[in-house]
Amino acid sequence: MRVLVTGSSGQIGTNLGLRLLEQGHQVFGVDKRLNPWVDNAYPTLLQDLAGHYPAYTGGIGGVEYPEVDLVVHLAAHAKVHQLVRQPHRALENAIMTFNVLEYARGRDLPIVFSSSREVYGDVHRFEGYDETVADFAFTESTYSASKIAGEAFIYSYARCYGLRYLVFRFSNVYGRFDNDLQRMVRVLPLFTHKLLRGEPITVYGEDKTLDFTYVDDCVDGIARGIEALASGRVVNETINLAYGQGNRLLRAAELIAAELGVDADISVEPPLLGEVTHYVADVSKARALLDYDPRVPLDEGIHRSVAWFKEWRAAHPAEDIAIVEDQDRAAGDIPHGFKQPASAGR
Numbered sequence: 001m002r003v004l005v006t007g008s009s010g011q012i013g014t015n016l017g018l019r020l021l022e023q024g025h026q027v028f029g030v031d032k033r034l035n036p037w038v039d040n041a042y043p044t045l046l047q048d049l050a051g052h053y054p055a056y057t058g059g060i061g062g063v064e065y066p067e068v069d070l071v072v073h074l075a076a077h078a079k080v081h082q083l084v085r086q087p088h089r090a091l092e093n094a095i096m097t098f099n100v101l102e103y104a105r106g107r108d109l110p111i112v113f114s115s116s117r118e119v120y121g122d123v124h125r126f127e128g129y130d131e132t133v134a135d136f137a138f139t140e141s142t143y144s145a146s147k148i149a150g151e152a153f154i155y156s157y158a159r160c161y162g163l164r165y166l167v168f169r170f171s172n173v174y175g176r177f178d179n180d181l182q183r184m185v186r187v188l189p190l191f192t193h194k195l196l197r198g199e200p201i202t203v204y205g206e207d208k209t210l211d212f213t214y215v216d217d218c219v220d221g222i223a224r225g226i227e228a229l230a231s232g233r234v235v236n237e238t239i240n241l242a243y244g245q246g247n248r249l250l251r252a253a254e255l256i257a258a259e260l261g262v263d264a265d266i267s268v269e270p271p272l273l274g275e276v277t278h279y280v281a282d283v284s285k286a287r288a289l290l291d292y293d294p295r296v297p298l299d300e301g302i303h304r305s306v307a308w309f310k311e312w313r314a315a316h317p318a319e320d321i322a323i324v325e326d327q328d329r330a331a332g333d334i335p336h337g338f339k340q341p342a343s344a345g346r
């Protein structure tokens with residue numbers, strides 16, 4: 001198959017692109033930045049997908065794309081708290097999705113969309129969240145809003161124009177290709193980086209319990225979805241793709257410290273504004289429809305992630321520098337550490 005992957009220079013895009021190549025597919029990437037980890041594994045167009053482009057069926061923004069069979073739309077501003085501080089980026093996410101949908105509509109291409117567990121909000125009402133319980137009245141953050149908007153566009157295109165889709169709701173994907181310094185705001189690589197350097201770390205949310213998904217499990221699920229959607233076997237479904245188990249973020253931090261063999265200096269603060277503090281996915285639909293079978297529990301995933309991180313760092317010693325967190329924060333933004341208000345009305 002020929003697969004167009006947007007966001008192909010990101011964490012999931014890089015892992016997915018390599019996996020699809022291994023499986024014998026052709027990959028065409030689109031991203032606004034160069035891939036920080038792999039060179040020329042597949043052709044990649046550097047393009048900003050968030051522009052306001054006139055309709056053009058050959059590709060987005062008047063650029064002629066190669067013929068493809070299916071689109072995987074991963075490109076997004078993917079950091080929750082960054083979008084709370086900079087809500088215009090949430091709008092850009094919606095514009096990117098709109099552009100990709102218009103392209104898919106013009107070429108009659110099926111699409112896989114990367115949504116998030118964020119669409120469930122922070123409601124603490126369920127043991128395991130199945131796909132039916134998402135409720136936009138609980139939109140937790142502007143990032144969540146951008147994913148809900150993306151899903152809504154997808155469903156409306158299916159109804160109005162016969163779009164074929166799969167929506168995947170990911171949750172805390174971690175593992176290789178998530179450590180680029182400029183954007184190191186993902187929590188597990190940030191902890192690894194800091195603990196390796198003997199720096200203190202902060203866990204926002206003592207009891208924060210999340211469903212951490214090792215990237216190989218995530219990519220395995222997407223690859224299964226691509227095959228199922230392309231063959232017409234599974235069409236127009238929304239599916240949780242996670243490990244299916246809750247773990248405290250504090251435990252993840254401790255596992256990283258243990259793996260690195262360091263005494264961690266961990267402080268605990270209240271969760272940040274807009275964050276989900278409890279989520280455990282019900283992945284039975286993915287199991288039933290796609291034979292999805294996540295295999296990497298958190299302790300094993302952290303073992304592999306830390307091993308990869310150390311190997312990468314050994315080959316790139318210049319990256320052993322202090323991280324300026326929230327580099328994209330501008331004056332006037334909500335300060336980092338802004339406390340969550342009382343959750344009235346939940």
Ligand SMILES: NC(=O)c1ccc[n+]([C@@H]2O[C@H](COP(=O)([O-])OP(=O)(O)OC[C@H]3O[C@@H](n4cnc5c(N)ncnc54)[C@H](O)[C@@H]3O)[C@@H](O)[C@H]2O)c1
Pocket residue numbers: 006007008009010011012013030031032033047048049050073074075076077078092096114115116117169170171172173174
């Ligand atoms: N990683 C997770 O834990 C997780 C969880 C839930 C949902 N998701 C979603 O999955 C998708 C992939 O996530 P990821 O972890 O690989 O994120 P990532 O940030 O590593 O990758 C996203 C990529 O999109 C690109 N991009 C951003 N704006 C763009 C633009 N205007 N034009 C072109 N490219 C642009 C970025 O350059 C980046 O390479 C995202 O949509 C994200 O919201 C991820």
